[in-house]
Amino acid sequence: MxxxxxxxxxxxxxxxxxxxxxxxxxxxxxxxxxxxxxxxxxxxxxxxxxxxxxxxxxxxxGPEMAFQSRVQENLEAKRAIGEVAYGLLQPHTTVFLDAGTTVLQLARRLRVEPIPLTIFTNGLAVAQDLVNVDGLSVNLLGGQLRNENLSMVGPYAERLLGEFWFDQLYLGTSAVRGDAQMYTLNPAEASLNRAMIARTSQTILLADASKFESSAPYAVAPISDIQTVITDSGLDAAWKARLAKLKIDTTLVSLGRK
Incomplete structure (x- = not known):
């Protein structure tokens, strides 16, 4: 209380x-x-x-509270998406968790029921939530601190990514626009996200339905670069059809509200 x-x-x-x-x-x-x-x-x-x-x-x-306010947006959907994403984790693999607020819910689910993993992240909040969790080796990417997202970005972070390969990348996004590309609010974040996608075997997009047909200025990559999408049942029929046509494995989580 x-x-x-x-x-x-x-x-x-x-x-x-x-x-x-x-x-x-x-x-x-x-x-x-x-x-x-x-x-x-x-x-x-x-x-x-x-x-x-x-x-x-x-x-x-201020910046921390702005981030915490975004954490609370569409929280039911984010938690449900995190629950499904948790089921895709495989023990003894190397996983990158990005700094998005939906990915943060996956980290919080992992904290409740740990799996032996090597975790890399550029998100300060993600790393903080996974402190002292048994079985996890947590690695925080260096770089320039982006206050608005509590994340590490920039050329140094991108160079570090070039030294690793990930079995899975769990990625958030600010928007998926009508051109079937993912977008974000910061050019350095967009560049780093592209580098993440290039260094992983499987990219899994965690995005609630409000992100589809939303808007942000900086293109990350075509959604066709994603192997798996986990979103919620609020996704409209047109986007369901587009994802199916692109042969992207899509999971729609059910929400409690009617």
Whole structure:
């Protein structure tokens, strides 16, 4: 309960910029005394800055909270996709997990029920979630930190990829546009994703249905470069037909909502 309340406080502050104690109490259903105690703890951890009567996120917490907000988007679908992806993992293989928020759900599933694997990732959140998990050898790719995605990108990261070969790549995407290409929001990330695809035997795209016909500016690769797509049952019929025509193995996970 405390963890849920703390998360609600942080997300409310991220959305509002500033909130007084009363507003936070109403947003979380907690007492004012409890909120004041929570804010004191968050300030001690460097997450918020308290002001007279309220609080705002500490400046350094902005990118992390932006990432955490994206983690919460379409969370049911992302968790269901992560569950199916977990079933594709093979013990004693070498796997690359990219920095996407859907791939993060696969990492969290793996933490619950570990499989002996060698893991490479460019995602700080992915690496952090897999700290001290039995049977995993976790390797974090070096490079330039991309704050918005808590990921490592850039030419140094790409050079490092050239030294490895992966049995599987679990890849996220910002968008799959009508031209049947995957897109992302950052040119360095797009370039690194292309390098990932070139260094793996099997690329598995983890993307909820909202990513199809969405938009982002930087092309990564044609979706025909992907061997497997795991998405949710919200995918429209036209995209189902296109993926079938491209002979891409596609799994649609069912969601609880009607």
């Amino acid at each position: 405390q963890s849920d309340r703390i998360n609600k406080i942080q997300h409310h502050l991220y959305s509002a910029g500033f909130a007084n104690v009363q507003e936070l109490a109403e947003a979380t259903g907690a007492s004012i005394v409890t909120i004041r105690r929570d804010l004191q703890r968050l300030e001690e951890n460097g997450i918020v800055t308290r002001t007279h009567g309220g609080a705002r996120l500490a400046e350094a917490a």
